[in-house]
Amino acid sequence: MLHAIVLLLHLACFAAYLGAGFAQLQMMKRSTGATGELQKVYEDLAASILVKLELPAIFGSVLTGAFFVAQTPEFMKQGWLHGKLLCVLVLLVLSHLEMFNAKKIGRLRREGGATAENEITARKSRHQIFGTIGTVAVVVLLVCVTVVRLAG
DSSP states (O other), X not given: OHHHHHHHHHHHHHHHXXXXXXXXXXXXXXXXXXXXXXXXXXXXXHHHHIIIIIHHHHHHHHHHHHHHHHHOGGGGGOHHHHHHHHHHHHHHHHHHHHHHHHHHHHHHHHHOOTTHHHHHHHHHHHHXXXXXXXXXXXXXXXXXXXXXXXXX
């Protein structure tokens, strides 16, 4: 029964991570086309989603995943898990990079200045690249836990 509950939490955290990741990227994208106060609201919302939803969700996935490995150490001998863990590491790092980037965009927007808009534009472009890398990592992760795992 405990295994089933932890699996449910693991999958719920992963689903929350995906939803939050999609939402924060959409907010950042919409901020590019917005102006004035709405632009600031979108940027702040993206940063807030990262801090309050995306990062806690990926930490929940990591903790519940660690539970599975602790319960069944033989998992560490399976190649698909190594691929999955690499993807999770990439996603964990990306989430932090996105958080720092989104927070910096907010600070730049508040401070203003002559070069702020150019740096904000560059950071938003970087944010989209992070999102693309994250999407690829999620697809590879899903392939590892389905196709690779079940084929081996």
